[in-house]
């Protein structure tokens with residue numbers, strides 16, 4: 001009997017091992033495998049986040065907000081309009097910073113770029129009316145992220161930000177809306193209708209982003225929102241395509257393809273996009 005396999009071990013002081021199981025039972029094996037699998041489970045959205053500290057350049061209060069750990073989320077690729085996509089999390093949801101005390105808000109890249117006269121505009125036109133956002137949530141839903149970005153867009157208008165900041169914030173909102181309908185649960189009632197509605201909303205922001213970036217190209221010096229001249233030309237060409245302004249899109253792509261300064265990678269992307277345009281132009 002199995003019980004006796006190790007019955008003599010007591011003689012060498014190892015009596016506690018007398019119950020050792022010689023062959024692992026299938027059940028036990030399955031249990032161990034299950035435990036191991038659980039340990040390797042895909043991380044949840046909250047696992048990618050940490051609380052990052054900021055000091056508000058408008059009201060000087062210190063606060064913490066959700067941010068994505070650098071290098072934690074693996075980039076899977078990008079859409080034709082350069083929207084980045086990550087595994088396990090839509091990082092774009094966390095790219096907006098809100099000071100919950102005074103209501104000042106912007107995309108992270110612009111947060112500290114505020115002059116004292118702009119801060120005054122925020123203090124006068126936003127702070128007295130601002131009721132605060134939800135700061136207790138562990139992760140942001142798309143609705144929460146969109147609300148924060150809309151607040152950033154309103155701040156950009158109030159503080160008379162550069163046209164590129166407004167355009168970039170519109171683009172980020174359009175990307176969030178795209179993320180929202182791509183990630184809608186299948187059981188969403190009237191899912192197709194909801195998706196169609198969100199696509200209409202996305203287009204409105206894309207149009208505003210297009211309009212703003214065209215103006216920014218004419219009056220601002222690159223880099224604009226972190227993009228060099230030709231990356232911006234590529235982006236505007238793609239926004240023009242999405243807005244069905246095909247002739248403009250084609251013109252920008254042709255300029256890009258023959259330019260000496262644009263990278264080969266960008267030119268390849270531009271050639272790909274030009275193929276998409278040929279059926280219209």
Ligand SMILES: [Zn+2]
Pocket residue numbers: 056057058059060061099100101102103104
């Ligand atoms: Zn503040």
